[in-house]
Amino acid sequence: MAQLSDLPIRDDLRGQTPYGAPQKAVRVALNVNENSHPIPADVAVDIVESLAAAILSVNRYPDREFTELRESLAAYLNFSVEPATRLTADNIWAANGSNEVLQQILQAFGGPGRSVLGFPPTYSMHSIIANGTGTRWIAGERDADYELSPETVTRWIEETQPDVVFLCSPNNPTGTPLSIETIEAAYAASSGIVVVDEAYAEFAPEDVRSAVTLLDGRDRLLVSRTMSKAFAFAGARVGYLAADPAVTDALRLVRLPYHLSALTQAAAIAALRHAPEMLAMVDNIRDQRDRLLVELPKLGYPVLNSWANFVMFGGVADSHALFEALLEQDILVRDVGIPNHIRVTAGTEAETTAFLAALAAL
Numbered sequence: 001m002a003q004l005s006d007l008p009i010r011d012d013l014r015g016q017t018p019y020g021a022p023q024k025a026v027r028v029a030l031n032v033n034e035n036s037h038p039i040p041a042d043v044a045v046d047i048v049e050s051l052a053a054a055i056l057s058v059n060r061y062p063d064r065e066f067t068e069l070r071e072s073l074a075a076y077l078n079f080s081v082e083p084a085t086r087l088t089a090d091n092i093w094a095a096n097g098s099n100e101v102l103q104q105i106l107q108a109f110g111g112p113g114r115s116v117l118g119f120p121p122t123y124s125m126h127s128i129i130a131n132g133t134g135t136r137w138i139a140g141e142r143d144a145d146y147e148l149s150p151e152t153v154t155r156w157i158e159e160t161q162p163d164v165v166f167l168c169s170p171n172n173p174t175g176t177p178l179s180i181e182t183i184e185a186a187y188a189a190s191s192g193i194v195v196v197d198e199a200y201a202e203f204a205p206e207d208v209r210s211a212v213t214l215l216d217g218r219d220r221l222l223v224s225r226t227m228s229k230a231f232a233f234a235g236a237r238v239g240y241l242a243a244d245p246a247v248t249d250a251l252r253l254v255r256l257p258y259h260l261s262a263l264t265q266a267a268a269i270a271a272l273r274h275a276p277e278m279l280a281m282v283d284n285i286r287d288q289r290d291r292l293l294v295e296l297p298k299l300g301y302p303v304l305n306s307w308a309n310f311v312m313f314g315g316v317a318d319s320h321a322l323f324e325a326l327l328e329q330d331i332l333v334r335d336v337g338i339p340n341h342i343r344v345t346a347g348t349e350a351e352t353t354a355f356l357a358a359l360a361a362l
């Protein structure tokens with residue numbers, strides 16, 4: 001058997017490490033920010049009926065334009081974010097997870113000879129997708145407490161002149177907010193594509209504006225979203241994008257034909273019919289997040305502010321040791337490589353209780 005290094009792999013992929021959050025069967029999995037509430041039974045039945053109907057025509061290729069899914073996603077955004085101008089299917093793009101959307105963005109707007117600016121610590125896939133598409137990754141720096149001010153983002157864009165800017169709102173793995181002013185400043189400073197990754201937007205406080213509300217008149221602004229987190233649909237792999245219709249024309253140049261299977265489309269359309277019910281658990285998850293923000297400091301672990309469904313806490317003497325000690329208790333958390341910090345997802349009330357009790361007992 002050959003070693004990876006024996007293969008004639010691209011030079012720029014040599015020595016890289018793949019995305020690698022551990023996948024383990026545990027009692028309490030709080031490591032990848034999934035929604036740990038199961039899908040409501042009546043929604044599951046509706047999805048299965050839609051899948052049953054769709055399977056009868058899988059001898060044919062699916063709708064390459066996934067028009068009904070785009071209409072459903074536009075309706076969901078119009079209902080939940082109230083953009084200044086109503087979105088239509090022409091404003092929407094979708095793929096197998098927002099990771100695939102981000103990859104298509106860099107295939108179309110990045111690539112060899114081009115650069116993407118991000119602000120680590122941030123979502124690890126942003127730089128991995130940059131590497132995979134041959135786009136040069138520029139690592140900007142954040143302000144104190146991992147926040148990002150309009151001045152800082154402007155300075156980095158002016159100094160590095162990237163072709164693409166990746167902003168993560170709220171940021172993963174820190175959970176920290178990104179203000180609408182910072183997004184406006186990034187757009188004003190840039191002449192390239194500005195991507196706002198809103199994977200966790202539904203968990204933000206009620207009065208927070210989505211970057212979707214900034215789309216009018218900003219044809220280089222792209223807002224990516226996912227059904228993986230708030231929508232409890234991680235296993236189905238559906239991510240999407242809201243932007244100017246011209247952006248979706250650009251993505252059509254790089255997508256593989258029929259990239260969204262008929263089954264994926266049917267399942268997502270059915271789930272979106274039940275959006276309020278699918279999102280009913282979000283309030284509950286927010287409560288557990290707020291509980292972690294209050295209880296962790298009481299146990300001696302200072303927290304970063306979070307608008308997401310997870311909390312990053314510090315004060316950990318040895319992150320790896322704490323990860324292992326919790327795993328002994330069948331609880332999986334995330335060591336993201338920030339020294340003395342651990343990230344934990346807000347789960348069900350019972351899971352959060354189990355985590356806090358195990359931590360207190362250590």
Ligand SMILES: *Cc1c(COP(=O)(O)O)cnc(C)c1O
Pocket residue numbers: 033096097098099100123168172197199225226227228229234237238239
């Ligand atoms: C989880 C996550 C995603 C979602 O990826 P999918 O491919 O849609 O499952 C995207 N961005 C960030 C910042 C995330 O944390």
